[in-house]
Amino acid sequence: ILNVEQSPQSLHVQEGDSTNFTCSFPSSNFYALHWYRWETAKSPEALFVMTLNGDEKKKGRISATLNTKEGYSYLYIKGSQPEDSATYLCAFIGKGQAGTALIFGKGTTLSVSS
Amino acid sequence: DGGITQSPKYLFRKEGQNVTLSCEQNLNHDAMYWYRQDPGQGLRLIYYSQIVNDFQKGDIAEGYSVSREKKESFPLTVTSAQKNPTAFYLCASQRTGGIYEQYFGPGTRLTVT
Secondary structure, rough: OOOOOOEEEEEEEEOOOEEEEEEEOOOOOOEEEEEEEEEEOOEEEEEEEOOOOOOOEEEEEEEEHHHHOOOEEEEEEEEOOHHHEEEEEEEEEOOEEEOOOOOEOOOOEEEEEO | OOEEEEOEEEEEEOOOOOOOEEEEEEEOOEEEEEEOOOOOOOOEEEEEEOOOOOEOOOOOOOOOOOOEEEEEOEEEEEOOOOOOOOOEEEEEEOOOOOOOOEEEEOOOEEOOO
């Protein structure tokens, strides 16, 4: 069974702090990694889809990096704001599984205080 | 507006009853998915469908059934055989291929007593 691990499970930061969290996935057979943001009372929304080793993607204050050889991805939030409070999910898909379902981690829940 | 709808938002049923959760999308996506979330757990896959009239079991399909008669619709039936049906259920759709993001509905919270 393929396992996707996210850490930490939760964290609490002050407004203006920068933070990062980790997604670990099987390094063999990599095809793509997805990041989603899930705000309370809303649907999960895609942040990034990453496919290449060394990939770095950015959307506003949020960025992500990918290391497929060692099997991890980092999500960074610069200058956290209260509206960044959400659960951040990563999801892995392996070669041969493209077109099948993602394997999700349990998520990292971020709380940002003003 | 394109998107995914799920209904109802909250659903209450008595133990032993089957219940069907609705999922509709107008994004013209071929692939559709059903996930279940329990407290402290990630999203776990119940069933998925890559094309009309075809679907595959996910990791936790026991006690559930689906149909895919139309591209837009992928209803999930929670049968009385599902031992712990109380959970939050999310439907998603996607263009076929792992490089495309999934789009999620708002979810249905099912409570069985």
